Each structure stands twice: as structure tokens, then as C-alpha cells.
Amino acid sequence: MSxxxxxxxxxxxxxxxxxxxxxxxxxxxxAIKSHRVAHAILFTGPRGTGKTTVARIxxxxxxxxxxxxxxxxxxxxxCREITSGNxxxxxxxxxxxxxxxxQIRSLRENINYMPAHSxxxxxxxxxxxxxxxxxxxxxxxxxxxxxxxxxxxxxxxxPHKIPVTILSRCQRxxxxxxxxxSISNHMKEICSKEHIDITEENxxxxxxxxxxxxxxxxxxxxxxxACSEGTISCKNILDxxxxxxxxxxxxxxxxxxxxxxxxxxxxxxxxxDRGYEMKKFYANIIEHFRNLLVxxxxxxxxxxxxxxxxxxxxxxxxxxxxxxxxxxxxFDLLFKEEVSIRLSAQPKLALEIAFIRLSQIKPVLPIDLLxxxxxxxxxxxxxxxxxxxxxxxxxALKYYSKDPQRISEExxxxxxxxxxxxxxxxxxxDNLEIIWNKLLDIFSKNHPALAAxxxxxxxxxxxxxxxxxxVHGNDYNINMLKRDKNVAIIKEICSKxxxxxxxxxxxxxxxxxxxxxxxxxxxxxNLKQKALSHPLVTDxxxxxxxxxxxxxxx
Amino acid sequence: xxxxxxxxxxxxxxxxxxxxxxAFAMACNCGWGEALPTDGYFSDDHLSxxxxxxxxxxCRKIQSGNxxxxxxxxxxxxxxxxxxxxxxxxxxxxxxxxxxLRIVIISDAQAMNPQAANALLKVLxxxxxxxxxxxxxxxxxxxxxxxxxxxxHIRFSPIHREKLKTFLVEKHGxxxxxxxxxxxxxxxxxxxxxxxxKKNSQANWICLRDxxxxxxxxxxxxxxxxxxxxxxxxxxxxxxxxxxxxQDSLEIIKTYLRDLIIYKYSPEKIINKDLIRKIQxxxxxxxxxxxxxxxxAIQTAQKDIRANTNLRxxxxxxxxxLARNGV
Numbered sequence: 001m002s003x004x005x006x007x008x009x010x011x012x013x014x015x016x017x018x019x020x021x022x023x024x025x026x027x028x029x030x031a032i033k034s035h036r037v038a039h040a041i042l043f044t045g046p047r048g049t050g051k052t053t054v055a056r057i058x059x060x061x062x063x064x065x066x067x068x069x070x071x072x073x074x075x076x077x078x079c080r081e082i083t084s085g086n087x088x089x090x091x092x093x094x095x096x097x098x099x100x101x102x103q104i105r106s107l108r109e110n111i112n113y114m115p116a117h118s119x120x121x122x123x124x125x126x127x128x129x130x131x132x133x134x135x136x137x138x139x140x141x142x143x144x145x146x147x148x149x150x151x152x153x154x155x156x157x158x159p160h161k162i163p164v165t166i167l168s169r170c171q172r173x174x175x176x177x178x179x180x181x182s183i184s185n186h187m188k189e190i191c192s193k194e195h196i197d198i199t200e201e202n203x204x205x206x207x208x209x210x211x212x213x214x215x216x217x218x219x220x221x222x223x224x225x226a227c228s229e230g231t232i233s234c235k236n237i238l239d240x241x242x243x244x245x246x247x248x249x250x251x252x253x254x255x256x257x258x259x260x261x262x263x264x265x266x267x268x269x270x271x272x273d274r275g276y277e278m279k280k281f282y283a284n285i286i287e288h289f290r291n292l293l294v295x296x297x298x299x300x301x302x303x304x305x306x307x308x309x310x311x312x313x314x315x316x317x318x319x320x321x322x323x324x325x326x327x328x329x330x331f332d333l334l335f336k337e338e339v340s341i342r343l344s345a346q347p348k349l350a351l352e353i354a355f356i357r358l359s360q361i362k363p364v365l366p367i368d369l370l371x372x373x374x375x376x377x378x379x380x381x382x383x384x385x386x387x388x389x390x391x392x393x394x395x396a397l398k399y400y401s402k403d404p405q406r407i408s409e410e411x412x413x414x415x416x417x418x419x420x421x422x423x424x425x426x427x428x429x430d431n432l433e434i435i436w437n438k439l440l441d442i443f444s445k446n447h448p449a450l451a452a453x454x455x456x457x458x459x460x461x462x463x464x465x466x467x468x469x470x471v472h473g474n475d476y477n478i479n480m481l482k483r484d485k486n487v488a489i490i491k492e493i494c495s496k497x498x499x500x501x502x503x504x505x506x507x508x509x510x511x512x513x514x515x516x517x518x519x520x521x522x523x524x525x526n527l528k529q530k531a532l533s534h535p536l537v538t539d540x541x542x543x544x545x546x547x548x549x550x551x552x553x554x
Numbered sequence: 555x556x557x558x559x560x561x562x563x564x565x566x567x568x569x570x571x572x573x574x575x576x577a578f579a580m581a582c583n584c585g586w587g588e589a590l591p592t593d594g595y596f597s598d599d600h601l602s603x604x605x606x607x608x609x610x611x612x613c614r615k616i617q618s619g620n621x622x623x624x625x626x627x628x629x630x631x632x633x634x635x636x637x638x639x640x641x642x643x644x645x646x647x648x649x650x651x652x653x654x655l656r657i658v659i660i661s662d663a664q665a666m667n668p669q670a671a672n673a674l675l676k677v678l679x680x681x682x683x684x685x686x687x688x689x690x691x692x693x694x695x696x697x698x699x700x701x702x703x704x705x706x707h708i709r710f711s712p713i714h715r716e717k718l719k720t721f722l723v724e725k726h727g728x729x730x731x732x733x734x735x736x737x738x739x740x741x742x743x744x745x746x747x748x749x750x751x752k753k754n755s756q757a758n759w760i761c762l763r764d765x766x767x768x769x770x771x772x773x774x775x776x777x778x779x780x781x782x783x784x785x786x787x788x789x790x791x792x793x794x795x796x797x798x799x800x801q802d803s804l805e806i807i808k809t810y811l812r813d814l815i816i817y818k819y820s821p822e823k824i825i826n827k828d829l830i831r832k833i834q835x836x837x838x839x840x841x842x843x844x845x846x847x848x849x850x851a852i853q854t855a856q857k858d859i860r861a862n863t864n865l866r867x868x869x870x871x872x873x874x875x876l877a878r879n880g881v
Contacts, residue, residue, distance in 0.1 A: 003556050003557055003558070003559075005558045005559060005706075008559075008679075008680065046699075047699050047700040047703040048703045085680070094643075094673070094675070094676035094677075096669070096672035096673040096674075096675060096676070097636070097639065097640055097643055097673035097676070099669070099673075126675075126676060127672050127675055127676070129672075130669065130672045130673070157700055213703055215703050215704065216702075216703045219558075219703065219704070219705065219706055219707070220707075222556070222558055222706060223558075223706045223707070223708075225556070226556045226558070226706075261819040261820070262819050262820040265816065265819065265820055265823055266820075269823065272712065273711065273712070273714065274711060275565060275709045275710060275711025275712060276709070277564065277693050277694065277695065277709070279693055279695045280694075280695065340853050342695075343856075343857065343860075344853075345801065345805055346741060346805060346808070346809075348741070349808060349809065349812055350853075352812060352816070353812065353815075353846070353849055356815055356819075356842065356846065357846055360842065360843060360846065
């Protein structure tokens, strides 16, 4: 007998041995106990989570000599036959290669015969999603009402390819991906059975690489056992797995954030020479930036990132001086470039280009920050020497944050402004609208950004000490106006304008009110229209050759 | 004796995946010069030697491709079709004729269409006794995850530039200068390097590169008078007539553009080392931004060509974009 890989050697033979699929195994066990097993069962879930295994165990449980039992004996004839894969009454059909309607027809012909020596005739169709439409349809009738001795078990990774008519006839059980902890625990058990010495940390590494699939994990473990004679070292494992060392990922992300292109290229070269897959490496980088972004946002970090604590700390250091929006930009571009790397004939070249492109992006600033800066700029324009030149190639973010006044590229002659601001003056005889317009004039000269928000407002009430402003705009306008700084500015200008201290109230316009009003108007219009089109009225107009001057609603 | 039932070899084209697979088959079945063991099963001392002798009957049969139990599957046309996989399944259900370990080599497994790939799953997971399946592919991400999860995955690294160079110089008598270019341009793929130095294409290849680079008009960038446009268009016409070299040509141009960018940051990493003076000269004249947009133009063209657009039109548009100054 040739060598059996671990995944086959340690294939679970009872429901208890199946890892982490309690929701399925428990249901099935209970169903068997209470004799309520459905005649058609569909198992779906990602690769290597135990679909085929559970299907076989179920077949054993149903056909075991001790009657349907949740714990198959694994000793009777039927159980042994199923384990070795040559049972007469359990047909394990490969749906992918027997996918035609002819195969299904022949299956239907044989289905009527009684089982040879076991209570049930069980059809396990693996990879059932590959059956052709005709084959599925040929199966429908049998699947709904099979003879009492027949049971169908389907297993597939792609349930969306199965017609709804089939789905509705099956009891469906979804398998879940298995968490890292359970995988590594399972591997630990196997290692102790195989007398292999391996540290827990390394097992975790393999488990993470397996991506929630036991079979993947065991394949990797097998390979590592074959490759390393005696001791299994971490470096060994990394090399075999083709996982870029965490250190490399940190190095390259640092280089990207620092825009250190030569260093980035160095790392890419190194990775390439080691034969790592560029796509996988790129996926690792994307994942890393995703983690950085999560760390930066700083909520539920432990739950969202499945990494040891010291790495999270390292990440925190990494993003300390980086803005969230910049990280977002990088993340975005990385995603966009993924297609070109996937399709490229020279992935390495595409990768390099992607990184150079990354270095070209300029960090953006949040929009309110920009507005505020612009505002400051106008105000402080006078303070800037006229011949100041902006250093062109300096990093945008740096100089924005260092010194907000430097943004000005064309210093305006603000002295003139300051003088003109006092020109419109308060006249108590004006009505509210004129006063408001005068105020707006002042604002737009001194605080243009604020004025833009104020333009969407109106003056509601004006007494000697109180001024009430109503905002028609959206939430953004209101929030801008309600900022302490802006409120202070408005107050200051108002008190100058009216010549006395003023209290300020900002109110959002009551939308419901205005809607009601509009509704009322609509109703009135409707009534008028009705009256005008009334046959009596039209006749009267025609007879007297008249004209309707006005319609009054009583 | 821990040979797994399924192996997956990945790595770029022409770095010896299939060669390794065949060598593996020989090593597993080597008769060591003696007659085949009558029982047909392996005994450990045969394999402990680890390598094939290359002289025994079994080795020679495998080498010449005549061994009945070494089954090779290659794409017929662009795909490996389900019929080929079904044939394998049928053959595997019988006992091997004479081999201790029957080996199925599926080259370019990424070419399997979805039906074929799915049909392979069952036999891949639990092949009959004394059978090993070996799949070769460019990248594991091109395959179904269900296939990858059933295989032991072995990565092949690209051949190092220096090693490739010395190999070319020593075994094929290429002069050192050319060998350096070829080894750099082949991206660590032996097959590619060998195809470059094939008797009549050796001169051709360098000619092709020079012809391409002279014609994309990077030196004259900025001065798009009427005449260069005509040159550009006639060039793209010529290029569109040679369908088989288009993809290669575009890659060559892209590599050159990449060099222009890389030169600005770390000059020692460029690939076209023999053109370093030209690269230095041109690189100073063009900004990174415009170079990036040129590369994007080529990438777009490649994508369009894959999508079966009008070849000549696509190339013309690409050439005009390449020649455009600035952004």
C-alpha cells in the first residue's frame, strides 16, 4: 500500500471526530436518534471542511448493522466496506465526471432494486454542482419521492450552481470555515500521533495559511514533514509555504509609506528570487494595509485582526504619523492595480509599476480641514510677505500641517478688504432681508467660506440683543455654522454691525412646516383647477364670451 | 516513503517543472539496471538511492516517452478538455502495467476548463493505489481552490540571472555580452532564454528590440510634427501584421519603460543593461508621471488585444498615446 496522506489517513470515522461542524453533526445525530433523517440531504461549504467525510459517516450510520445509530460501529461489514470505498449499497458518484443525463437515467433504472445486504441504498453525489441542467431535471421526480430504501446525499462547494428545484427538495446543511485555533489543535493531536515535534507557534502559522480548511492544513503539514528531516524550524516552514515573512511585509509597507522606492524595489527583487508567487505576495500586502487601516480606525482591533498582540503593536507604530485618508488612498490604488497584476505576463514588472504609482499619489486632506485652512489663509493673508515662494516639491501634507499660512499662492491685497468691510452700516429702518444682505456682504469679504454657508440662511428675528438665524441648507451647513469658532466670528461681526453685544441663535428650518405649507398650496391649486374645469363654468364662459379673473376659495 | 498522492508544481514557464516531473517519475521507477521486480511493488532500498540511473529499461522508456504507465496530459488547443480527464479516470481504474509507481503528469493544469478541473477532483483526492498525479501550473491562484487544497504544493524559483548567464556561455557558446542581455530579459526562464538564442533568432531578437525601441519615438517626445505621426502609424501597421510577436514586443517596450523609471531610483536594477547610456539620456527627459501613463497605455492595449479588438486600431491608439508628451 502506498503512502496515505494525513488528510486521508486521519479522515474522521465518527461524527465526534469531525471538527467544528457541531451544527451539522448534532442535527444529524439527533435526526438519526429520532428516526427523522431526510431522504435527500445537501452538504455545502468551502473546500476541506468535511462535506464528503460527513456524507460517508452518515452513510455508515444509516447502514450500520446495529440499525441506524448515531455512532457507527466501524466493525460490521457495511461500515468496513464504506471505509474502504467498495460498498455495494453505497454509491459514491463523482458528479463532475458523471454529469450527463444518461448517467442519471441509468441511476434511476437501478434505484428500484433493493439493497444487497444493508437496510438502505445510499447515493452520495460529490461535486454535484457540475451536473448538467438536463441531468438535474431528470433527477427531480426521483429526488422528491424516492423508494423508501433510497437516500441521496449531495456534496458541493458551489451551491449557487444548483437549480432551486433541487435545493427545495433537499435538506441543506452549510459547513463553516474552521477557525485557526481548532485547526492548530487538530494538527497538534495528529503530530503527537505521528511522533512529530513541532512548536505551537509554527502550527499556528500553518493554520493561518490554510485559510480555514482542514485539508489544506494537513497537506501543508504533510509537505513540511516530508521536507524537513528531524527538526522543523520556522524558516523552513516559511520557505515551504511560500509565505512572505511578516518582517518582509512590514519592511515593504514601511517603504511604501515612506515612499522609499529603491527599498521597495529591493524587497520585490528579494521576494522574486525566492520564487514567491507575486499575486500571493500582493494579496498579503493588501491584507496588511487593510489591517493597518483597521488599526488606524482603532475600533474592535482584537476582533477584526487575527494576529498576535506584538504585531498589532508594531502596526500601531507604523501608522502613528499617517493619516487615515492617506491609508485609504493607498488601499484604493492597491485594489485597482490588482487586475493588472493578475493579468500580466510579467507579474513582477506589474508589481513594480504598481508600487511606483503608489509613490506618486499625494495625500489628500479632509474637506472641512481644507475649508478651514482656506479661511485662515484669507484672514492671515496680510501677515504673509508678498514675495514668499512655495517650495514646489515639498510633500503636500507636511507643509500643510506645519504651517497653514504657507498655502497662499496669490496673497490678496487684504488691506483694501479690511477697509471696505465697514462700508455697509446698520440702519434700523431697513427690513430684515436688507439687513441680512448687508451682513452677508461683510461676511463674504472677510470670511468667504462662512459666507457660503450663511448664504443658505435667512434672518428670522431681530431684537436689540437677540439675532436669530434660520438655516435652509443641509446638515453640513448647520454643523459648520454651529462650530464654536464660527459662532464666535458671527457674534463678533454682528456686534460690530449693530453696535452692541448680540446673542446668536441658529435654527434649522423646520422642514415639516414648509412641506405642509406646500401641500396646502397644492391643494388650493387643485381646487382652483377643478372649479375652472367644471362644466357649468366652462359653459358660462362660452355663452357670455367671458374670462375668469379670479377664483376665491371660501 | 512518503510520496503524496498529488503534487502541484508552480513557477514561471520553462524553469523545469515538467523536466522535474519526468525525473521524479524515473527516480520512482528506476530498475537500477536489473530486471523489473516481479511483484511490482516497491521496496524501500530502491528508492533510498533517490535518483534515477538513466540507463535501465524503465528509465530509458520514460525518457523517450514510451512508458505505458507514465501518462502525460497536455492542453489540446487552448484547453485541457473533460474528455482527456475522463480518459485518465478510465485508465487509472485499471492496474498499472509494469511501473512500481504510475505517474500522471498534467502539464499547464491552469488550462483545464472548469468541467475538466471538476472532473479531476475525485481522482485527485483518492487515486487508486500506486498512482501519483503531478500537476504543473504557472500560479496556484489560476487553479480551482478545491484542486490546490488536494495537492502538495511545490514552488519553483526563477533561475538566477548569473547562473543562467554562465549556463548560456558555457553550454551554448553565446558570447558573454549577449548572454547577459538574454539572461536578464528571460526573467529566469530557461526555455525563454533558449528560444532567444536559437540559431537564427539570436540576431533577430536584439534586432527586434532595437527596432521597437527606435520606433516608439521616445527620444523625440514632445515634437509631434506631421512626419513622426506617419512614422508611428506605419510602425503600428507593420507590428499588427506580425501577430505572433505582438505580445512579446509589448512586453519588451514595457520592460524598457520600466527601466526608464527604475533608473531614476536605483540605476543598478535596470534590465536592459547594455542600453544604459541611452536609458540615462532618455530617463532625464521624461517625468515619472508621463512614463507611468505610457505604461498604462500599453497595459490597456494588451487588455484590448486579449479582448479581440481590431489589432491595428488598438496599436495605433497605443502608439499615439506613447508619443504624447506629458500626461
